[in-house]
Amino acid sequence: MKINIPLGVPKNQIKNYQDNFKKATHNTGRLFLFAGDQKIEHLNDDFALKLGFGNSEVEHLFKIASQSPIGVFAAHLGLISRYGKQYNKIPYLVKLNGKSNLVTSQDPLSLALWSVDDVIKFKKDSGLKILGIGYTIYLGSEYENQMMKEAAQIIKEAHQNGLLTVLWVYPRGKNIKNEKSIDLLAGAAGLANCLGADFAKLNYPFDASTNSAKKFKEVTIAGGNTGIICAGGKKIDEKSFLQMTKNQIKLAETKGIAIGRNLHQKDLKAAISFARKLKIALD
Numbered sequence: 001m002k003i004n005i006p007l008g009v010p011k012n013q014i015k016n017y018q019d020n021f022k023k024a025t026h027n028t029g030r031l032f033l034f035a036g037d038q039k040i041e042h043l044n045d046d047f048a049l050k051l052g053f054g055n056s057e058v059e060h061l062f063k064i065a066s067q068s069p070i071g072v073f074a075a076h077l078g079l080i081s082r083y084g085k086q087y088n089k090i091p092y093l094v095k096l097n098g099k100s101n102l103v104t105s106q107d108p109l110s111l112a113l114w115s116v117d118d119v120i121k122f123k124k125d126s127g128l129k130i131l132g133i134g135y136t137i138y139l140g141s142e143y144e145n146q147m148m149k150e151a152a153q154i155i156k157e158a159h160q161n162g163l164l165t166v167l168w169v170y171p172r173g174k175n176i177k178n179e180k181s182i183d184l185l186a187g188a189a190g191l192a193n194c195l196g197a198d199f200a201k202l203n204y205p206f207d208a209s210t211n212s213a214k215k216f217k218e219v220t221i222a223g224g225n226t227g228i229i230c231a232g233g234k235k236i237d238e239k240s241f242l243q244m245t246k247n248q249i250k251l252a253e254t255k256g257i258a259i260g261r262n263l264h265q266k267d268l269k270a271a272i273s274f275a276r277k278l279k280i281a282l283d
Contacts, residue, residue, distance in 0.1 A: 001022075001025075001027055001028065003018055003021050003022075003029075003160065004225050005017060005018065006159050006196060006198075008155075008156055008159040008160065008196060008250075009159045009160070009162060010160060013159075013160065013162035014162075014163060015022070015162075016161075016162030017036045017159070017162040017163075019162075020132060020162060020163060020164050021164060022200070023071075023091055023129070023131055024071040024072050024091060024093075024131045024132065024164055025071055025256070026069070026071060026279075026283075027257070028282065028283060029227070029255060030071075030227075030249070030255050030256040030282045030283075031058065031071045031072070031199055031227065031229055031255060031256035031257075031258075031277065032069070032070045032071040032072075032256055032259075032275075032282055033070070033071060033072055033074055033093065033165075033166065033199075033201070033229060033256065033257065033258040034061075034065055034068065034070040034072070034073045034074065034255060034257070034258075034259060034260070034263060034275075035074050035231075035232075035258050035259065035260035036061045036065070036073055036074060036075035036076055036079065036260070037075055037076060037095040037098060037134070037260075038260055038261070039058070039061075039076070039079060040073070040076055040098040040099070040100060041081075041098060041099070041100070041101060042101055043100055043101060043102070044056075045101065046260070046261050047264075051265055052267075053265065053266055053267040053268075053270075054267060054268065055264055055265055055266075056091040058079070058083070059083065060268070061073075061075070061264055062083050062087045062090065062197075062263060062273045063268055064263060064264055064268060064272065064275070065087070065090045066087050066089060066090050067268070067272050068263075068271065068272050068275035068276070069143065069238070069275060069276060069279040070091070070166040070275065071091065071256070072091050072092060072093035072131055073090050073091065073092055073093065073131065074092075074093040074094075074095050074134050074258075075092065075093075075094070075095060076094070076095050076098055076113065076114075077094050077095075077096075077113070077114045077122060079116065079268075080092055080094065080122075080128070080130075081122065083141035084126055084128050085126075087233065088126075088127070088128055088129075089127050089129070090128075090129065091129045091131050092128055092129060092130045092131065092136070093130075093131060093132045093133065093134050093164070093166060094114070094119050094122075094130060094132075094133050094134065095133075095134040095135070096112045096113065096114050096115075096116075096133055096134065096135050096136050096154060097110045097111055097112045097113060097136055097150075098110060098113060098121075098136070099148075103170070103229075106173055106174040107138075107141040107142040107143055107172075107173040107174060107175075108138045108141050108143070108173065109138070109141065109146065109147070110136050110138065110147065110173050111142040111146065111147070111150060112135070112150055114156065115154075115157075115165075116133060116154055116157035116158050116161065116204075117157075119133060119163070122160050129148075130163070131163065131164055132135065132158065132163045132164030132165060132166060132198070133154060133158045133163055133165055133166070134152045134162075134166040134167070134168065134201075135147075135150070135154055135155075135165075135166075135167055135168065135237060136167075136169075136170065137151055137167060137168070137169050137170070137174070138170055138171075138172040138173060139169055139170065139172070139176075139184075139187070139188050139191060140171045140172060140173040140175045140176040141172055141173040141175075142173065142174075142175070144173075148191075148195065151195055152195050152196070154198045155167075155195055155197055156196070159196070164198045165196070165197045165198050165199070165201070166197065166199045166200070166201060167192045167195065167197040167200050167201065168200075168201045168231075169188040169189070169191060169192050169200050169201070169202055169233070170188075170202075170203060171184050171185070171188060179205075180190060180203075180205030182205070182215060182216070182218055182219065183218075185202055185203075185205065185216075185219045186218050186219045186221075186222035186223075187222070188200070188202055188219075189202060189219050189220065189222045189223030189224075189226065189228055190222045190223065190224070190254050192223060192226050193222075193223050193224040193225070193226040196212075197226050198226065198227065199226065199227045199228070199229055199255065199256070200223060200226050200227070200228055200229070201229050201230075201231055201258045202219065202228060202229075202230060202231065203230070203231050203233060204216065204230040204231065204233070204244070204248065207240075207244070208240045208241075208243040208244035208247065208253060210247055212247070213244075213247035213248055213250075214228075214249035214251050214252070216230075216248065216251075216252040217251065217252045219252070219255060220252055220253045220254055220255075224245075226250075227254075227255030227256065228254050228255060229254060229255055229256040229257055229258050230245075230248050230254055230257055230258065231258045232257065232258060232259035232261065232262045232263075233261075233262075234258060234261065235262050235265055236262065238274055238277070241262055241278075242277060242281055245257055245278060245281045245282070246281050249281065249282060256282060257278065257282065259278070262274075263275060
């Protein structure tokens with residue numbers, strides 16, 4: 001596997017960056033991201049007791065992450081701090097910004113709650129396997145420039161410390177007419193590349209068909225050497241999700257997946273089993 005090392009990674013951090021990249025992608029170049037940032041983003045909508053499976057318990061996320069072949073578990077720093085002592089073998093990606101779904105303004109804004117320096121100090125003090133950082137940009141919001149500026153600085157600082165970077169790039173706001181537009185998603189991929197991100201997490205606007213995946217290749221091409229990973233979105237049946245993932249990898253040439261609800265809204269045994277199937281699909 002050839003690793004494209006950004007020039008922003010200093011010589012004394014190249015090995016650290018390479019090690020983090022290899023660990024996060026299991027030496028495949030493809031990232032299996034398990035998302036736990038919904039605890040802020042969606043509040044309790046995805047975790048209500050009525051959903052069953054032990055899903056309402058926060059620790060359910062960490063149990064899945066610790067027993068599944070994921071590349072990184074993405075969560076906010078405070079959550080990792082609360083549970084990291086018990087789950088110190090999990091490879092983590094720290095999500096730096098976040099906002100709840102109670103904010104209903106047309107033009108969303110989400111700024112960093114922690115800094116890269118906070119992550120570096122926490123990593124040193126805790127000894128946890130923190131491989132990278134994540135940040136969300138709402139492209140098309142009237143506040144996009146604030147988020148882009150913050151993301152650019154965070155990516156620069158993360159690379160200077162040998163950490164991987166993942167941008168969540170979601171078109172949102174009154175300026176957006178169609179969030180599922182291929183041209184717009186391609187633009188979002190290109191923006192992530194321009195900001196220097198290693199991976200960009202985008203919403204996949206299609207179904208599990210081969211034609212859909214072929215159309216999405218325009219997005220991965222626009223992303224250049226920033227790896228595009230697709231968000232899992234709302235819960236769908238396993239067969240369709242697996243087929244969609246295979247098509248994304250083989251036909252659209254994406255560089256991995258990001259999955260949340262489609263994993264944690266299962267009991268522990270089923271979640272681990274499905275994660276293993278997804279890992280095979282990624283390989």
